[in-house]
Amino acid sequence: MRGPDLLGTLSQYSPGAGSNAYKRDGDIMTHKCKTNLFKQRAKYIVSALALTAATLVSPALAQAAVPTGTETILIQAQPLESALNLLAQSYGKQIIVYSADIGDFEAPKLSGVFTEAEAFNKMLAGSDVGYIYVNARTIAVGSKSRLNSVKGEAVTKAPFLVAQTVAQDTPVVGEVAPLAPTTRYVLDEIIVTADKRSESIQDVPISITAFNGDEMRSRGMTSTLDLEDKTLGLNMTLLQSEPNVAIRGIGSTISGIHSDPTVGLYNEGVYQARPVLFRVGFYDVDRVEVLKGPQGTLYGRNTTGGVVNVVTNDPTDEFEGYVSLATGSFNLVSTEAAINLPFNGGALRLAGTLVRDDGYTNNLAQNGGLDSRDSRAVRAKLRLDTSENLSMVFAAEYVRDNGTPGAGYYNSRTQNPSAPGDDITDPNVQIYMGFPNGTDPRNVNLDGELFSDRDVYQLTSTIGYDFGSVTLKSISGLVNVDVIDATDTDGTAADIEQSYNTVDSRTFSQEFQLSNNNPQTLEWIAGLYYFTEDSESKNFFRFSTVPFGGADEFISDFFNEAETDSYGAYLNIGIDLRDQWKLTLGGRYSHEKKAFQQTDISSGIVGVPTEVSFSEFTPRVVLEYTPSDNVMAYGSVTNGFKSGGLSYASLGVPATAYDPENLWAYEAGIKSTLLDDRMQLNLAAFYYDFKNLQLDQTIQNPVTGLLDVIIGNSPDVTIKGIELEGRVQLSEAFRLTGGLAYTKSELPSTGTALPHTPKWGANFGAEYVVPLSWGELTLHADMSYQSTMLFPALNNPAYEQSDGYALVDAGLVFKPKGSDYTISLVGRNLADKEVLAIRGDFLPFNVLELYAPPRTWELRVTAPF
Numbered sequence: 001m002r003g004p005d006l007l008g009t010l011s012q013y014s015p016g017a018g019s020n021a022y023k024r025d026g027d028i029m030t031h032k033c034k035t036n037l038f039k040q041r042a043k044y045i046v047s048a049l050a051l052t053a054a055t056l057v058s059p060a061l062a063q064a065a066v067p068t069g070t071e072t073i074l075i076q077a078q079p080l081e082s083a084l085n086l087l088a089q090s091y092g093k094q095i096i097v098y099s100a101d102i103g104d105f106e107a108p109k110l111s112g113v114f115t116e117a118e119a120f121n122k123m124l125a126g127s128d129v130g131y132i133y134v135n136a137r138t139i140a141v142g143s144k145s146r147l148n149s150v151k152g153e154a155v156t157k158a159p160f161l162v163a164q165t166v167a168q169d170t171p172v173v174g175e176v177a178p179l180a181p182t183t184r185y186v187l188d189e190i191i192v193t194a195d196k197r198s199e200s201i202q203d204v205p206i207s208i209t210a211f212n213g214d215e216m217r218s219r220g221m222t223s224t225l226d227l228e229d230k231t232l233g234l235n236m237t238l239l240q241s242e243p244n245v246a247i248r249g250i251g252s253t254i255s256g257i258h259s260d261p262t263v264g265l266y267n268e269g270v271y272q273a274r275p276v277l278f279r280v281g282f283y284d285v286d287r288v289e290v291l292k293g294p295q296g297t298l299y300g301r302n303t304t305g306g307v308v309n310v311v312t313n314d315p316t317d318e319f320e321g322y323v324s325l326a327t328g329s330f331n332l333v334s335t336e337a338a339i340n341l342p343f344n345g346g347a348l349r350l351a352g353t354l355v356r357d358d359g360y361t362n363n364l365a366q367n368g369g370l371d372s373r374d375s376r377a378v379r380a381k382l383r384l385d386t387s388e389n390l391s392m393v394f395a396a397e398y399v400r401d402n403g404t405p406g407a408g409y410y411n412s413r414t415q416n417p418s419a420p421g422d423d424i425t426d427p428n429v430q431i432y433m434g435f436p437n438g439t440d441p442r443n444v445n446l447d448g449e450l451f452s453d454r455d456v457y458q459l460t461s462t463i464g465y466d467f468g469s470v471t472l473k474s475i476s477g478l479v480n481v482d483v484i485d486a487t488d489t490d491g492t493a494a495d496i497e498q499s500y501n502t503v504d505s506r507t508f509s510q511e512f513q514l515s516n517n518n519p520q521t522l523e524w525i526a527g528l529y530y531f532t533e534d535s536e537s538k539n540f541f542r543f544s545t546v547p548f549g550g551a552d553e554f555i556s557d558f559f560n561e562a563e564t565d566s567y568g569a570y571l572n573i574g575i576d577l578r579d580q581w582k583l584t585l586g587g588r589y590s591h592e593k594k595a596f597q598q599t600d601i602s603s604g605i606v607g608v609p610t611e612v613s614f615s616e617f618t619p620r621v622v623l624e625y626t627p628s629d630n631v632m633a634y635g636s637v638t639n640g641f642k643s644g645g646l647s648y649a650s651l652g653v654p655a656t657a658y659d660p661e662n663l664w665a666y667e668a669g670i671k672s673t674l675l676d677d678r679m680q681l682n683l684a685a686f687y688y689d690f691k692n693l694q695l696d697q698t699i700q701n702p703v704t705g706l707l708d709v710i711i712g713n714s715p716d717v718t719i720k721g722i723e724l725e726g727r728v729q730l731s732e733a734f735r736l737t738g739g740l741a742y743t744k745s746e747l748p749s750t751g752t753a754l755p756h757t758p759k760w761g762a763n764f765g766a767e768y769v770v771p772l773s774w775g776e777l778t779l780h781a782d783m784s785y786q787s788t789m790l791f792p793a794l795n796n797p798a799y800e801q802s803d804g805y806a807l808v809d810a811g812l813v814f815k816p817k818g819s820d821y822t823i824s825l826v827g828r829n830l831a832d833k834e835v836l837a838i839r840g841d842f843l844p845f846n847v848l849e850l851y852a853p854p855r856t857w858e859l860r861v862t863a864p865f
Helices: 039-057 080-090 116-124 144-149 213-218 224-230 275-279
Strands: 028-032 070-075 094-098 110-115 129-135 138-143 208-212 234-239 242-247 263-267 270-272 285-292 306-312 320-328 332-343 346-356 361-363 368-370 374-384 390-401 409-412 438-440 451-466 470-487 497-516 522-544 553-576 581-600 610-628 631-642 645-647 656-658 661-674 679-691 693-700 707-714 717-729 734-746 760-772 775-786 805-816 822-828 836-843 846-851 856-864
Touching: 070 080, 070 116, 080 094, 080 116, 110 116, 116 129, 208 213, 208 224, 213 285, 213 822, 213 856, 224 234, 224 242, 224 275, 224 285, 224 306, 224 760, 224 775, 234 836, 242 263, 242 275, 263 275, 270 470, 270 497, 275 451, 275 470, 332 856, 581 645, 610 645, 645 707, 656 707
Parallel strands: 094 138, 263 306
Antiparallel strands: 028 094, 070 110, 129 138, 208 285, 234 242, 263 270, 285 306, 320 332, 320 856, 332 346, 346 374, 361 368, 374 390, 390 451, 409 846, 451 470, 470 497, 497 522, 522 553, 553 581, 581 610, 610 631, 631 661, 645 656, 661 679, 679 717, 693 707, 717 734, 734 760, 760 775, 775 805, 805 822, 822 856, 836 846
C-alpha cells in the first residue's frame, strides 16, 4: 500500500517478545484469527532451462523479500473492520484494529491468490490507514499518526514504511467487543486462472464453466468425457481411442498426426497436442476450467473452440493426504490416493490412481467385454522454496491405459439400392456381407483383435521469480505419447477386415511470462512461446476374401512422419479507464512450420517430403463495465486460429495443403451476483464468423475406386447463440444450478447445421444437505438435455441425424459426525437411455454406430488424513 510514511510493501519481520494477550480500550479492538525429448533438441532444452534458472535466480536482480505463503482469498465488499477480521483469519494472524481510525470506510471486494502483503495492500488501498507487524503473528492497523505515536520496540522494517509497533503495555480504558462477521449463507466462490491470473470466475470477461476436485470425485467424473453433460455448449464424441471435442459447434472430426485439435487441452499449464490425451483420467485434481470461445491471445494456436484447463493439486505446507476406494457396475474397481510430505525448504506430493472394469458392450464372438477400462497413473510434484522470492514446482507423470476400444455396431441399412442382397426385414438381426454382426448395440459379434494401449510420460517445470513490481515465470513441458489401436473393422465374427493404428508423439514447449504485480489502474502480461512436435504413425489395414471363398487379401500399410515448430509472442494489457470501466487490449503473433512425409510400405513407394508454413496475428479487445461490485457487463472481439497442414488419404492420393482455420468471435455478456451473494446469474450472447473451416471431404480413390476422406476448407460459416447459466443458494442446505443454451449454425454448402452442434442444450442440478444426529447427508441430482444433432454423412444424409435425449444422474454423500471421511453413491444415466454418441456411413451399405454408456453406478469411500 502507498501513503504518507506508513504505507508500503512489507519486506521482512522478526518475532517480537511479549504476551499475545492484549488489553482493549475505547478505540482498540483485538481478535485472534487464527525423456528426454529428441536427441537432436537436447542441447536446446538444456540451454532453455539453464537460461530460465540463471535469469530467475540472479542475485543481482533480487529485491527486498516479501513474506512467503499465498492463500486463495474471497472477501466481498463490506465495512473495513469486518473485512480485516476475515483477512487475518485467512492467514492465521491476530489483528489489532484502531476502530476510531477506521470510521465507515468500505473495503473493496478482494478475490484471488495473494501473499499477506499483497492482500493487506489491496484491502487498504484508498483508505487513510496503514499497518505494521507487532510480531510474527500480530498485525496492527491504524492511521499514520496513531501508529507513529505508539512507542515500543520496532519489529518490522519495510521500504517507505516507518517501522513502529504497538507497545505491549499501551494504556487502555474501556472495553470493545471483538470483530465478528455476520453469519449468513452464500455461494462458494470459484477461483480460476483463465486470464493467467488468479481471480473470481465472476470477474473474468469470458464464458467459463469450472468444477472443483471434490465435486468431480463425489459425482463420479473421472475424465474430460464426463464434463459434457454438465457444460453448456460442450460436445464430446469418441471414435476408438481419439475423442472429438467441440465447444459451441467449433470442433473437429479429423484425426491423425497431420491435423490438430480445435479445443486446446492444458495440463500443469502445458499444451497437450494429441487429442487422445483428452482420455487421460482425473485424479488429485484441484479444478477443471472450460473456457468457451477462441483464446488466441493468451493460449495461441488450436484454441478456436476454447480451452480445457486441468489444474492438479500443488504441494502444501501440511502433512496430509487421502485414500479413495470405489466399486460399481461392470465390476468396477477404482482407487485414488495422494500424500503430501512437507520438508524444510519445500514439499513433495505423490498421487496415483487405478481404474478397471469389464466394459459395457458384450462381444458374443469372444465372450468378453468391450469399452472396458484398465488404466493406472502416478504423479509426483516437488515444490522447492530456496528463497522467499523464488518459487519452483516440478512435476512428473506416467499414465498407462490398456482398455478395449469402443466397439462399432454396424447397423446394416434395411433398404439399400446399391447392395440389394443386404436388405433385411428383421432389425434384430443385422447382416454385413452376409454375416451376422450382433443383435443390438450392447451385443456385438467381433472375432478380430481389439485393444487400445496408451502410454503417456510428462515432465513439467514452473519456475517463478518475484522482482517486487513484476514476476517472471517459466513453464516448460515434455510430453511423450505412444498409442496402438487394434480394431475389427468389418463388425462381424468373420475374419474379413482388421486394422492397426499407432501414434508416437514427442513434444516440447517453453513459455516465458512477465506480468506486473499489484496492478492498480494498469495490469499486463507478456510472453514468449515455443512448441515443437515430432510424431510418427502407422496405419495397417487388411481385407481378406477367404470368407467368401477367395484366396487373396488386400494389404494397405502406410508409415507417416510429421514435424511441427511453432513460435509465438503475446501481450495483454488491461487499463482502468474510470472507476467502472476497463479496457483490455491484447495480441499474439504466431509462426509455425510443418513438414510431412508418407511411405507406402506395402508397395515400397516413398513419398516426397512436403513442407508448409503459416503466420497469424490474433488480437483481442474487451470492454468491461462494472456498475457495482456485484455486476459486470462485457463485450469482446477475439480472434483465434487452428493450424493448417497437409492432408493425405490412402494409396494413390498425394498429400495436399489445407489452409489455417480462422475465427472472429463477438461476444457480449453479463455476470451478476445477486441476493446478498446467494445467487449468480450469467448471460452471454455470441456470434462467430469463420474463414476456411476445416472439414472432412470425400474423394474417390483413383486406385481402389473406394471413397477416401481428406481434409479441405469450407466457405465462410457463421454460428450464433445465447447461453444463460445460474446458481442460487436458497438456504444453508439447498442449492440449485441450471443453464440453457441456444446455438444456430449453418454450412453454406448444404444449408444444414454443423456436425456435433445441437440447437438446444440444457442442464439442471439440485443439492440438499440433510443434517442428522449421526452425520450429514448430501443429496444431489442432475439432468441434462440435448436436442437433435447431426453427424457427418458421407454417403446418405438420411443417416446423419441423431435423436435428442435427456439424461438423469443422482447421488448422495454421507459424512459421519465427528469424522472427515465420506461415503458417496452415484448413479448415471438412471433411465438407461441408448444415446447415440457417433454415427458414420463410411461404406455405402453400412452405418457404423457407437453408443454412450448405459446406466452405471459407483459406491466410493474417501478417507482424508
